[in-house]
Amino acid sequence: MHTKAAHNAARHLLAAIACGLAIPGGAAAAQPAMSKAGIPAFDEAMLAPDYWIGRLPAPDAVLLDAPATAAQRAAAYAPGGGFVDVRKLPATLTRDQVLDWIRGAQQQTPVKLAVDDAGHPVGPDTLQVLRDATAAGQVAATAPARYGLAVRRAPLRTYPSDRVFYASLDQPDVESLTAGTLFPGEPVLVAHMSADGRWLLAVTTQGPAWVRADDIAIGTADAVFGYAALPPGRVVTGDHVVTVHTRDLPALSQLDLDMGVALPRADVPPDQPVNGASPYASWPVRLPVRQADGSLAIRPALIRRSADTAPGYLPLTRANIIRQSFKLLGERYGWGHQFDARDCSGLVAETYRSMGLLLQHSSGLQGTSTALKHRVFTAADTHAARVKAVREAEVGDLVVVPGHVLMIIGHVNGEPYVIQDVPYAVFKDPATGALRRTKLNQVSVTPLLPLYADDEKTYVDAMTSLVQPTRR
Known part of the structure; x- marks a missing residue:
């Protein structure tokens, strides 16, 4: 039926596919005041990882060992x-x-x-x-x-x-x-x-x-x-790290490495140059190179010691979950990792990959994978049961809705907040009662409960799975 409402619903569905919105229908909670940024119940202090880490009782407790x-x-x-x-x-x-x-x-x-x-x-x-x-x-x-x-x-x-x-x-x-x-x-x-x-x-x-x-x-x-199969000698823990510039081997010069990429160590003499530079102030790693005939060769490359890397996977702690995800805060939204960026599933996958966990490349797979503990939600689950579940969710838990995934980063006055990579966020303006569509197009921090798909259903009512990667 080609009505205006049907057209808007189709647009909302496409935005959901792009990790922006959920599917319509359901009940809504009271809306808190809207900030100048177009996000309710928001303060700029929330954009600092220490704000959320400081609210945790044991932020450095290891959740899963090696x-x-x-x-x-x-x-x-x-x-x-x-x-x-x-x-x-x-x-x-x-x-x-x-x-x-x-x-x-x-x-x-x-x-x-x-x-x-x-x-x-x-x-x-x-x-x-x-x-x-x-x-x-x-x-x-x-x-x-x-x-x-x-x-x-x-x-x-x-x-x-x-x-x-x-x-x-x-x-x-x-x-x-x-x-x-x-x-x-x-x-x-x-x-x-x-x-x-x-x-x-x-x-x-x-x-x-x-x-x-x-x-x-x-x-x-x-x-x-x-x-x-080689063990990681260096794990990228920054949003992006590049190898050291070299004219000697252009294929390995300033090579872009994303968060969570793990590279084997290169055992090289400390007094012998690697691609024209001494390795003593850098980390030597091994990387694949495509030769002129298309065949594989493995060559050493250097990563600066000052770059954001670790000698192995980071400990899986709630503090590290927050620190790692916030390193991507403000990054432009990139569907399928376009624009040298990430999308919603890429954000959470790379956060966890830097700590040694593998999360799938799509929100749908993340919400159903047998490798992750999760609670499934269906139409039989009431709004009250869903709200209770997200209010009890822990830092690092994933809220999966059709086409999108969000990660819990903490609670303020009992209300859950998330970090998400999203084109748009939709909230109901408390002053007018009308929906307000805020174009974020980046990794953002928002409250969870006020997020809307349209005037009928919130994210919480659209939730299909609450994933708990930190629990076995």
Whole structure:
């Protein structure tokens, strides 16, 4: 039914997919006063991590020790855990399997492929061009699997194309072919090549997707998985860290490393230069490099000692959960890690990855993974029961609604607050009773209970799961 209400509901649903809103319907709580920033019950002091850490009774208590976090990482690759164990995929690929992965790549985003970046509708001809680029008709009956490591932060795509598409031009922050991101050192199985030879169909820990061929170095299974299995010698604990500039090895010069990326140590003589610089004031690490013929080599690189890194995963404490998530505060929203940034699931995944826990690449998987403890909510759960649950939620718990995830950072006067990466936040203006849509487009701190999807349902009433990553 093409009514104004139906049109608005559709817009709200798309925003939900973009980690901004929930699905409509339900009861609402009284609205606290609105700040000048358009957020109710908010004070600028709340933007400091110490504000929340200082409210905790035992902020530095270890919630899960190293064996427990290792067990969680293993469970993430077990059935229902949400991660693909690339090592266990068949070494000989069949045509049916590869074609299934080509189709699977196209399902790696919920965003409709409707218009191009000029606003022209996507018709059958454009879709056929994208399908032809996959070279599905050239898949061999059987072929050996190839393996590789990502050599840089690499965008994943649902089709082998750099073309840009959207569900609508008024949602430019949510690109239709975006399927996620690979990080340096991540292993992949290479299943197929695009028609133009510029893209590889890669099966990653997130599933199948297309990645540019020059972002992957091809090696033997032993070399690829041997590197991936090495213990972390340095873990990135800042929002971004870059390797030291070098002219000697440009591929490893100022390489961007995201929070939670773990790199093996490079054992180098302290008096011998690494890529033209002494290692004595830096941390030597090992990184994959793509050689001229596309093959894999492992080379040392340097990370400044002053950079925000750690010798291993950080202890899983509530103080560290807050500190790590707040390092991303104010970062621009990036659907599927676009714009060198993160989205809602990326925010919480990288926060926990820096402490050794693996969270899935989508809010939906985070809310259902068997590797994480969670409480499921259905239509049978009352508003009062939902409010009680979030008021009792602990720092680090995740509130999952359709298309979005938020993380509890504490309570003020018994009311829960969250950090979230979100395009928009919707609250009811206490002065007028009308909904106020505040464009945040960044990692933000907000109260949870006043958040609305529309005039009928709050986030709490849309909640499908309350995830408890810090508990076993």
